[in-house]
Amino acid sequence: MNILIEEHCPDALQVVIRCREADAQVQQLKAHIALFDNRLQAKDGDGTRLVHTRDVLYFESVDDRTFLYTADAVLEVGYRLYELELMLPKQDFLRSSRSQIVNIQRISTLHPELNRTLTATLCNGEKLTISRKYVPHLKRLLSL
Amino acid sequence: MTNTKQEWTRFFIWLRNGFCFVSTWLLFLVWLLCKAGHTYMIPADTIAAVMLGSLGGVLLFCAVFTKVFIRKFGFAVRFTLFMALTVLYELGFAHAALSHLHEQANAPMLFGSAASSGWLVFAGIVLVMYGISMGIYAVYRKKKGALYTEALRTYQKQCQ
Numbered sequence: 001m002n003i004l005i006e007e008h009c010p011d012a013l014q015v016v017i018r019c020r021e022a023d024a025q026v027q028q029l030k031a032h033i034a035l036f037d038n039r040l041q042a043k044d045g046d047g048t049r050l051v052h053t054r055d056v057l058y059f060e061s062v063d064d065r066t067f068l069y070t071a072d073a074v075l076e077v078g079y080r081l082y083e084l085e086l087m088l089p090k091q092d093f094l095r096s097s098r099s100q101i102v103n104i105q106r107i108s109t110l111h112p113e114l115n116r117t118l119t120a121t122l123c124n125g126e127k128l129t130i131s132r133k134y135v136p137h138l139k140r141l142l143s144l
Numbered sequence: 145m146t147n148t149k150q151e152w153t154r155f156f157i158w159l160r161n162g163f164c165f166v167s168t169w170l171l172f173l174v175w176l177l178c179k180a181g182h183t184y185m186i187p188a189d190t191i192a193a194v195m196l197g198s199l200g201g202v203l204l205f206c207a208v209f210t211k212v213f214i215r216k217f218g219f220a221v222r223f224t225l226f227m228a229l230t231v232l233y234e235l236g237f238a239h240a241a242l243s244h245l246h247e248q249a250n251a252p253m254l255f256g257s258a259a260s261s262g263w264l265v266f267a268g269i270v271l272v273m274y275g276i277s278m279g280i281y282a283v284y285r286k287k288k289g290a291l292y293t294e295a296l297r298t299y300q301k302q303c304q
Contacts, residue, residue, distance in 0.1 A: 091303050105300055110292035112285045116218040118292070142295040 031078065035087055042068055042075035051075060053092065057122050059084055059101040071124050094138055096120065097131040104141070219281060227274055 015033050019026050031041040039050040057069045061081045068075050079087070085095055096102040102120060109121045110130075118130040118138070130138060217225075 104296070105303065107296060108293075109289070110296055111289040112292070114218055114220040114281075114285075142292070142299050144292065144295050 028078070032087075038089070040068065040077055042077045044073070044075050049075070053088060053103070054105065056103050057106045057124065057126065058096070058103060058128060059093075061099045069126075091141075094130075094141065095134055096128055096138075097134065100128060102128055102130070104138075220278070223277060223281075224274075227270065231270055 017026060017030060017033075027041075035053075038053045040053060040056070041048055042051050051068060051070060055070045057071065059066060059068050059077070059081060061067075066077050066079055066081060066084070068077050077084070081095070081099070081101055084101055085093070088101070092103060092105050093101050094104050102122075106123050107120045108123050111119045111121070113119055113129075116132045116135065118135055120128045120130055122128065
């Protein structure tokens, strides 16, 4: 793979992938580049669309498939949770349980439960459980 | 803020462990006094069994409470366990003491016809104490939730 940088272009920053065929590897590369701009490529029915990470409420893994939830849509992404954990900005996203990553910026309230978990109410009213294992990390993040 | 919290936590751990240590030795000394013949109404053997049991319990509590229980269980589980063990201990103690007092009458305060109201009062006290404690904990959780939410908002503002 050759990487070329052309300077002094009049247009805005542009990345062009030239290839023989847009196979899975190329699609993955495209998704990585999109994430550089804080956008994730997600499947929406038949097509794909780019979703800005700030619009994501949380990611959830169900039956080996990963979904992202926005305020009005559920889309499938081609990454595992551990990959997303590495890729997403650490100050904005937190692993909240074995199967979920939550956008901290989209949490509106936190409430401790009897079993030492935390219930996070998201801006759309949805409630997520932050499991005991991940509560200390959140507390460290919030300087508690 | 975190440092202050850690210092307070450490203080309470030392306070609890110190209290357990002192109580253990107090119980041990009471048992020694009873053995020496200064009993009031409970025989020394009964005291020996109960006090040694509590001695073991308190030592176990000191040894494993912070390391094992606090890490593994939430407050509700720990408190329920504590209440259950306390009730068992009180029952054992009452049984031992009252059986001795009413040896001839087969402990009417525990097993007699008049015992049911006594048991009801005992159960009532335990349940009311349990309810009040859980109520206090619910208020505490609510306050803690407000504190967490406040910290979360501050964090969100910092990140923007």
